[in-house]
Amino acid sequence: MSIVICSHCTLPYVPATRSRVCLVCWKENEGYDLTKADEAHVRLANATKHLMDENARLKAASSAANSTSTAELQKTVNELQAKLKEFQNSPALTPDLIKTLITLCHPDKHANSTTSTEVTKKLIALRPKK
Numbered sequence: 620m621s622i623v624i625c626s627h628c629t630l631p632y633v634p635a636t637r638s639r640v641c642l643v644c645w646k647e648n649e650g651y652d653l654t655k656a657d658e659a660h661v662r663l664a665n666a667t668k669h670l671m672d673e674n675a676r677l678k679a680a681s682s683a684a685n686s687t688s689t690a691e692l693q694k695t696v697n698e699l700q701a702k703l704k705e706f707q708n709s710p711a712l713t714p715d716l717i718k719t720l721i722t723l724c725h726p727d728k729h730a731n732s733t734t735s736t737e738v739t740k741k742l743i744a745l746r747p748k749k
Contacts, residue, residue: 622667630664631671717746 622631625641627648632641640648641664643657712720721742729735 622671628664629668630661631667632664712745714747717742 621633623634623639624630625632625644626639627644628641630641635642638645641660643653643661643664646653646657721739724735724738724742726732726735726739
């Protein structure tokens with residue numbers, strides 16, 4: 620079943636023949652009186668047209684949202700790739716460097732300060748597992 624648009628009233632209808640106008644427009648053009656069923660058909664066609672227009676609007680909005688989301692995701696990917704390159708090019712914390720840093724910031728050498736304790740804990744966590 621296909622829905623077409625009446626060339627006269629521009630409302631959607633399901634054609635029974637190869638006519639380019641809906642039954643209601645055909646009846647009006649031929650001089651027939653419209654019945655209550657015809658009037659109900661026009662109301663239904665108007666509601667259908669409204670739903671078809673709304674569907675088209677939502678599809679367009681969805682497409683625009685998807686392209687925006689894709690662009691935002693690509694930007695995030697590019698930023699993360701740049702950070703990864705930056706990280707890969709930075710000097711690594713070798714086990715010897717970590718040991719030296721722990722010695723330099725150990726809480727025993729800094730009056731058991733909270734900061735030195737936190738930094739030392741983080742450095743210990745960075746040491747390779749044996």
